Amino acid sequence: MENLKALQSIDTKLKDLNDLLGDLPSKVDELNQQEDLIKSTLEGNKERLKEIAVESHKREVRIAEINIKVNRLKDQLFLVTNNKQYDALMVEIDHLKDQRSTFENESLSLMEEKETLTESVETMDSELGTLSSDLTVRREKLESAISDSADEKSSLEEKRIEKVDGIDFNTVSIYNRVCEARNGLAVVSLSGNGCGGCGAHVPMQKVTEIRANIVIHRCDVCGRFLYSENNSVN
Numbered sequence: 326m327e328n329l330k331a332l333q334s335i336d337t338k339l340k341d342l343n344d345l346l347g348d349l350p351s352k353v354d355e356l357n358q359q360e361d362l363i364k365s366t367l368e369g370n371k372e373r374l375k376e377i378a379v380e381s382h383k384r385e386v387r388i389a390e391i392n393i394k395v396n397r398l399k400d401q402l403f404l405v406t407n408n409k410q411y412d413a414l415m416v417e418i419d420h421l422k423d424q425r426s427t428f429e430n431e432s433l434s435l436m437e438e439k440e441t442l443t444e445s446v447e448t449m450d451s452e453l454g455t456l457s458s459d460l461t462v463r464r465e466k467l468e469s470a471i472s473d474s475a476d477e478k479s480s481l482e483e484k485r486i487e488k489v490d491g492i493d494f495n496t497v498s499i500y501n502r503v504c505e506a507r508n509g510l511a512v513v514s515l516s517g518n519g520c521g522g523c524g525a526h527v528p529m530q531k532v533t534e535i536r537a538n539i540v541i542h543r544c545d546v547c548g549r550f551l552y553s554e555n556n557s558v559n
């Protein structure tokens with residue numbers, strides 16, 4: 326029975342390790358994806374800032390051109406000889422002023438977008454710096470955990486082979502079968518007069534024998550091996 330308990334304890338540790346190992350690589354992946362997402366957003370924002378600079382410059386040039394034209398037309402106003410010419414010039418000036426105000430509005434919203442983006446780029450830049458160093462530390466921890474677990478796993482597997490050698494073949498094959506069927510738990514302690522695995526009632530005669538540790542019994546319902554925490558003949 327002691328050998329079976331030891332075997333169960335080794336197998337439980339192995340199961341925990343496998344669960345952990347199964348989880349770690351996906352956690353590392355998750356962190357990498359998080360970093361990639363921030364990087365690509367940041368690059369996108371920086372690209373947009375470059376575009377804004379080009380677009381703003383285009384509008385400044387157009388506004389300057391319009392100002393020159395307007396001034397030229399205003400000078401011509403003094404030279405006109407009749408109302409018709411005067412009105413025609415005024416229409417042209419108004420039209421240019423409308424164009425100018427459209428460009429000015431566009432310039433203004435570009436400036437606003439630039440301000441917001443610049444702020445967010447600065448914040449993200451510093452966040453990325455913090456995150457990157459944090460990620461490096463976490464990745465290293467995870468990677469060393471993976472390699473530690475692999476070492477622990479092979480040492481547990483060696484111990485398992487030793488334990489299995491100390492138990493008769495028939496019992497080991499029952500143990501393996503129950504483990505398979507019962508989610509890795511084949512050896513449980515009594516819980517009062519019940520099975521610690523499934524809760525089924527264990528007959529008094531068996532309980533007494535299990536407590537006395539003279540016969541190895543299994544639960545009639547779930548098939549698990551049963552032992553008693555308080556081994557005593559009393």
Ligand SMILES: [Zn+2]
Pocket residue numbers: 520521522523524525544545546547548549
């Ligand atoms: Zn049971």
